[in-house]
Amino acid sequence: MGRTRSEPETDAARYAYDGLDRVLHEKARLGILTSLLSNPDGLAFNDLKSLCALTDGNLSRHLRVLEEEGLLMVEKGFDGRKPKTHCRMTALGRQRFLAYLEVLERVVRDALTARRERSAVKARKGNPDGSWAPAT
Amino acid sequence: MGRTRSEPETDAARYAYDGLDRVLHEKARLGILTSLLSNPDGLAFNDLKSLCALTDGNLSRHLRVLEEEGLLMVEKGFDGRKPKTHCRMTALGRQRFLAYLEVLERVVRDALTARRERSAVKARKGNPDGSWAPAT
Numbered sequence: 001m002g003r004t005r006s007e008p009e010t011d012a013a014r015y016a017y018d019g020l021d022r023v024l025h026e027k028a029r030l031g032i033l034t035s036l037l038s039n040p041d042g043l044a045f046n047d048l049k050s051l052c053a054l055t056d057g058n059l060s061r062h063l064r065v066l067e068e069e070g071l072l073m074v075e076k077g078f079d080g081r082k083p084k085t086h087c088r089m090t091a092l093g094r095q096r097f098l099a100y101l102e103v104l105e106r107v108v109r110d111a112l113t114a115r116r117e118r119s120a121v122k123a124r125k126g127n128p129d130g131s132w133a134p135a136t
Numbered sequence: 137m138g139r140t141r142s143e144p145e146t147d148a149a150r151y152a153y154d155g156l157d158r159v160l161h162e163k164a165r166l167g168i169l170t171s172l173l174s175n176p177d178g179l180a181f182n183d184l185k186s187l188c189a190l191t192d193g194n195l196s197r198h199l200r201v202l203e204e205e206g207l208l209m210v211e212k213g214f215d216g217r218k219p220k221t222h223c224r225m226t227a228l229g230r231q232r233f234l235a236y237l238e239v240l241e242r243v244v245r246d247a248l249t250a251r252r253e254r255s256a257v258k259a260r261k262g263n264p265d266g267s268w269a270p271a272t
Contacts, residue, residue, distance in 0.1 A: 011187070012186050016167055016187075016188055017163055017166060020163045030156070030243055032151075033247075034247045034250060035151045038151075038253070040254050050148045051147065051148070051151050052149075053148070054152075097247070101244055101248065104243065104244050107170065107240065108240050110174070111169075111233070111237050113174075114174035115234065118173070122176075
């Protein structure tokens with residue numbers, strides 16, 4: 001135990017990732033926002049449901065959260081006599097999602113850098129596998 | 137409303153991101169796992185607390201979840217007469233975290249591709265700003 005084998009990197013809050021906005025950092029909502037970013041004219045409720053593989057109830061719940069935050073607009077209308085719900089990202093939604101994505105990119109970059117450095121250290125130590133497992 | 141302006145991309149489950157493992161897809165746990173991936177010899181509880189900017193209680197709670205899943209090992213020992221807790225990622229933890237990171241990379245890639253395509257379309261339409269906002 002201790003710091004005998006290598007000096008740990010311990011800069012305060014180095015991995016705090018404060019920018020991982022909790023409203024956006026949710027699996028289903030990430031799917032919804034990416035779908036809407038990909039479809040600037042918006043998407044019908046049913047298309048969004050299919051793209052994100054969500055149930056009616058789940059999609060409605062997440063849309064409500066995102067709409068309350070001003071990240072998207074939900075417009076209710078008619079297609080002939082059939083009710084139709086259309087969703088579209090707002091400028092604020094786009095801005096917050098892109099800021100969130102920058103932090104997400106940093107997480108991926110940090111972790112992949114860590115993996116590369118670790119592989120290099122292990123290769124120098126003659127353990128090219130690099131894995132660690134408890135003795136059983 | 138409808139699909140008059142552009143054909144939406146609606147492949148079933150295209151943005152479902154099933155691989156976003158809920159155990160790992162949590163802001164604090166992402167920080168903990170990235171810290172441990174960066175420090176293959178493990179980290180003392182206090183170093184981890186500082187790196188991730190977490191309270192004792194929060195860090196303990198997240199460590200317990202990750203330990204129960206077999207993703208890390210928590211070893212309790214002594215540094216002289218002072219109790220010391222040391223955390224280290226397991227081989228399974230490394231494997232699951234790297235698999236999760238692949239999906240995270242896909243989210244970032246999908247979203248940034250969407251942004252680029254959107255900018256290109258808007259430029260062709262003569263709206264280089266590319267933003268959309270509701271009329272107020």
